Amino acid sequence: MSRRLLGVAAVILTTAATQAPPAPIRIDQAGFETTGPKTAVLPSTQAGPLAWTLTDARGKVVASGETIPLGADAASGESVHRIDFGSVRAAGSGYRLHVGTAASHPFAITARPFAPLAKAAMAFFYQQRSGVPILPAFVERKALARPAGHAPDIATCFAGRDQKGVKWPGCSYKLDATGGWYDAGDQGKYVVNGGVSTWTLLDLHERLAAFGDANAFADGRLALPEHANGVDDLLDEARVEVAFLLAMQIPDGTKLAVAPDAGIAGKAITRFETIDAGGLVHTKIADENWTGLPTAPADDRQTRFLYPPSTAATLNMVGVAAQCARIWRSIDAVFARRCLTAARRGWAAALRHPGLLTNSDFTGSGGYGDPDVRDEFTFAAAQLYATTREPAFLDRLRRDGVFTDPGADIGWGSLRLAGALTLATSPLPAEDRATLRSRITGIADTFVEEGRHSGYGIPFAGTNYPWGSNSTILNRAIVLGVAWQIDPKPAYRAAVVASMDYILGRNPLDRSYVTGFGVRPMQHPHHRFWAASADPRYPAPPAGVVSGGPNSAAATAPGPMQGCAPQTCWVDDYRAFTVNEVAINWNAPLVWTAAFLDATQGR
Numbered sequence: 001m002s003r004r005l006l007g008v009a010a011v012i013l014t015t016a017a018t019q020a021p022p023a024p025i026r027i028d029q030a031g032f033e034t035t036g037p038k039t040a041v042l043p044s045t046q047a048g049p050l051a052w053t054l055t056d057a058r059g060k061v062v063a064s065g066e067t068i069p070l071g072a073d074a075a076s077g078e079s080v081h082r083i084d085f086g087s088v089r090a091a092g093s094g095y096r097l098h099v100g101t102a103a104s105h106p107f108a109i110t111a112r113p114f115a116p117l118a119k120a121a122m123a124f125f126y127q128q129r130s131g132v133p134i135l136p137a138f139v140e141r142k143a144l145a146r147p148a149g150h151a152p153d154i155a156t157c158f159a160g161r162d163q164k165g166v167k168w169p170g171c172s173y174k175l176d177a178t179g180g181w182y183d184a185g186d187q188g189k190y191v192v193n194g195g196v197s198t199w200t201l202l203d204l205h206e207r208l209a210a211f212g213d214a215n216a217f218a219d220g221r222l223a224l225p226e227h228a229n230g231v232d233d234l235l236d237e238a239r240v241e242v243a244f245l246l247a248m249q250i251p252d253g254t255k256l257a258v259a260p261d262a263g264i265a266g267k268a269i270t271r272f273e274t275i276d277a278g279g280l281v282h283t284k285i286a287d288e289n290w291t292g293l294p295t296a297p298a299d300d301r302q303t304r305f306l307y308p309p310s311t312a313a314t315l316n317m318v319g320v321a322a323q324c325a326r327i328w329r330s331i332d333a334v335f336a337r338r339c340l341t342a343a344r345r346g347w348a349a350a351l352r353h354p355g356l357l358t359n360s361d362f363t364g365s366g367g368y369g370d371p372d373v374r375d376e377f378t379f380a381a382a383q384l385y386a387t388t389r390e391p392a393f394l395d396r397l398r399r400d401g402v403f404t405d406p407g408a409d410i411g412w413g414s415l416r417l418a419g420a421l422t423l424a425t426s427p428l429p430a431e432d433r434a435t436l437r438s439r440i441t442g443i444a445d446t447f448v449e450e451g452r453h454s455g456y457g458i459p460f461a462g463t464n465y466p467w468g469s470n471s472t473i474l475n476r477a478i479v480l481g482v483a484w485q486i487d488p489k490p491a492y493r494a495a496v497v498a499s500m501d502y503i504l505g506r507n508p509l510d511r512s513y514v515t516g517f518g519v520r521p522m523q524h525p526h527h528r529f530w531a532a533s534a535d536p537r538y539p540a541p542p543a544g545v546v547s548g549g550p551n552s553a554a555a556t557a558p559g560p561m562q563g564c565a566p567q568t569c570w571v572d573d574y575r576a577f578t579v580n581e582v583a584i585n586w587n588a589p590l591v592w593t594a595a596f597l598d599a600t601q602g603r
């Protein structure tokens with residue numbers, strides 16, 4: 001058989017890999033920690049408790065108890081019972097839970113079930129790199145290697161008409177934005193989403209010592225071209241995106257025509273104004289038109305453009321560059337200084353242009369429009385203060401009120417709480433610190449409380465499952481993890497475990513949303529290169545990639561998910577980009593959560 005044919009055969013084998021049929025008792029399919037909480041969920045309309053047993057690999061009953069009936073649950077659309085078998089602590093595999101004739105999938109109890117997940121989830125970022133070849137030595141299957149895409153990625157400003165017919169004038173310069181990570185299933189590179197994703201990974205790095213495992217990603221732990229350069233591998237990976245964010249900044253003294261009315265609800269763009277754009281950051285570099293699926297990065301023939309700078313993009317860069325400045329200070333002082341200079345230039349530019357909103361009317365790439373940039377200002381000021389300790393930033397943060405009101409959920413357009421988490425564990429005047437810390441544990445308490453009202457026991461009791469809901473849940477796990485760092489209450493860590501259990505199978509679809517983990521993992525993501533389901537000449541996805549997850553908007557759209565209960569608005573179909581895409585801001589909190597759990601096991 002020729003090498004090519006062999007490759008195709010391997011692809012067919014992996015994509016056609018059959019899945020276990022759904023089991024009636026839902027568990028974390030990747031297994032449980034010996035010392036951690038252990039919870040399963042059984043859908044049943046029985047009003048009273050039911051007897052459960054746990055058998056080992058030989059079928060011997062090793063534990064038993066009664067289910068806890070919880071009644072109707074709107075998020076899953078089911079009536080559910082909870083099974084708590086946390087008292088079982090013996091390591092082993094082939095365990096099964098039983099209620100009457102219903103049984104769970106077999107599962108393992110091990111000391112460190114989250115260690116391989118943290119590593120695999122980090123590998124996603126290497127494989128999303130732009131501008132460099134993805135080498136066979138650093139991927140799990142040869143088919144996942146590919147030539148460099150967008151090498152180089154040099155572009156000028158978009159000129160032409162947007163979807164609303166507005167004619168954009170373009171600009172007289174080009175920026176070299178080669179490198180960074182592709183955002184998701186598409187090959188756009190967006191500063192806004194790069195911001196939260198990089199903050200998340202760097203935030204994990206800054207906390208790992210406190211979690212008890214400073215060396216979790218030490219040099220050589222990840223499969224990377226930089227694996228023997230003496231620098232932590234997580235930092236090597238994150239630096240790829242930091243460098244991209246810096247490259248998107250406009251040189252000093254640059255004049256540019258911008259649309260002051262862009263992104264304002266109800267306002268049409270009728271005029272352009274020439275400003276001093278030096279220090280501002282372009283929102284994205286992306287294709288003029290959407291490419292089809294599959295399209296390997298190296299085969300993208302679309303014209304790439306820089307899209308207009310925005311205050312939000314600028315402040316995303318500022319925050320991460322400030323974080324870079326304090327992290328690399330002791331590792332690469334030259335890079336750290338470059339980061340701090342870029343952050344200060346960006347901050348000054350954002351103050352000059354505080355209301356330059358993102359125009360989401362270009363085709364060929366995602367919008368990431370954000371009408372409210374107050375939280376981005378808070379985030380950037382928080383990172384700058386944590387790095388420089390300059391009183392001007394502290395004054396601003398006090399006036400902003402972040403110490404008493406640190407915000408709600410973290411997301412690509414909501415960075416207030418991300419800034420607050422950084423501040424809570426940075427040097428601060430005692431009073432600000434005490435206030436902020438108690439507010440953060442207060443938020444964590446509300447998440448724990450939500451878990452008590454959630455049928456599947458997750459720290460998210462709502463029924464509005466947004467696009468990328470898995471990341472909403474994982475971002476709550478980050479808040480709970482930081483709350484645990486502040487005050488190590490078992491309930492905080494248990495809620496992080498619950499979030500992960502849900503992602504890995506304890507959900508009404510009985511699916512692991514992470515490729516390669518569990519007996520019923522997601523297999524067919526919306527991705528232009530991991531597109532075996534669309535075309536067998538392309539590879540199936542690597543392990544460790546999380547799906548965006550249920551999106552309750554699908555319930556009201558005609559199609560296979562119409563009428564779905566929120567947690568079931570999902571299909572494992574590569575065409576279903578509103579539920580089954582993958583993205584850097586979704587895998588980053590997966591890494592954070594898995595690494596937190598692994599570092600704190602037994603505590």
Ligand code: 9MR
Binds near residue numbers: 367467
């Ligand atoms: O994650 C984004 C989600 O919050 C938005 O609702 C959605 C629609 O605008 O876009 C998502 O981001 C996508 C981006 O625009 C383009 N790359 C893929 C991202 C994930 O689907």
